[in-house]
Amino acid sequence: VINLTHRDGNADPKPLTPGETVPIRLVLDACGYRFRKGHRVRLSLSTAYWPMILPPPDDDGIDIDIAALGLGLPMLGEHRRIEIKEPANPDPLPKYIEHAGAVTKRQVARDLSAARTDYHIHEDTGLTEHPETGLSTRQLREEVWSISPDNPQSMTGTSTWTCDMRRPGWFVRTVATARIACTGTDWVISAVVTAFEDDVQIFEKVFAEKWIARDLM
Structure with missing residues (x-):
């Protein structure tokens, strides 16, 4: 991923000038692959990767000079096979006791009348008990990322993490x-952390809304 306004480094970002052609060098993740006869390489470029990458404040798109486009593939050279012995105990981790199974869900909801897309994430590790300590733990992550396709500044994200720990007669939970959200010039961030013991709230801290300059991010 490259932020084109940070094309010369993060220390000195520079906005792009519409219509101006600028050279970009993007280093891809490295991987080892042996090409056989007839195999081909496909290069895919995109200006969006929502919600992994948050959008710029304006979506003007880009033009790519196909004639100047180049893809360099370094040759890794000869290789040799390395034999690794099996460990004395190939399965050293404890066998956790499962009290509730794990659940993973992904859902995309599109409100056509409001021209808005919501991406829902639900990750539940389930409730498992350590066989030696008797401590049971559970982590629940719920996120909602929303955006209107024609308005990058409508972006919002909410992430809630719930962590439980329990033993017989004892239970604690934290919820963060x-x-x-954003404007054309700032990120708007807030948070709240709450703690419970035996379902009784014992602590809460609210991090007030903070505005952070985007600085071409």
């Missing part, structure tokens, strides 16, 4: 919720 963070929120992010």
Whole structure:
């Protein structure tokens, strides 16, 4: 991923000038692959990767000079096979006791009348008990990322993490919720952390809304 306004480094970002052609060098993740006869390489470029990458404040698109486009593939050279012995105990981890199974869900909801897309994430590790300590733990992550396709500044994200720990006669829980939104010039961030013991709230801290300059991000 490259932020084109940071094309010369993060220390001195520079905005792009519409219509101006600038050279870009993008280093891809390295991987080893042996090409056989007839195999081909496909290069895919995109200006969006929502919600992994948050959008710029304006979506003007880009033009690519196909004639000047080049893809360099370094040759790794000869290789040799390395034999690794099996460990004395190939399965050293404890066998956790499962009290509730893990659940993973992904859902995309599109409100056509409001021209808005919501991406829902639900990750539940389930409730498992350590066989030696008797401590049971559970982590639940719920996120909602929303955006209107024609308005990058409508972006919002809410992430809630719930962490439980319990033993017979003892239970604690923490709930942390963070929120992010944006304007054309700032990120708007807030959060709240709450703690419970035996279902009784014993602590809460609110991180007030904070405005952070985007600085061409």
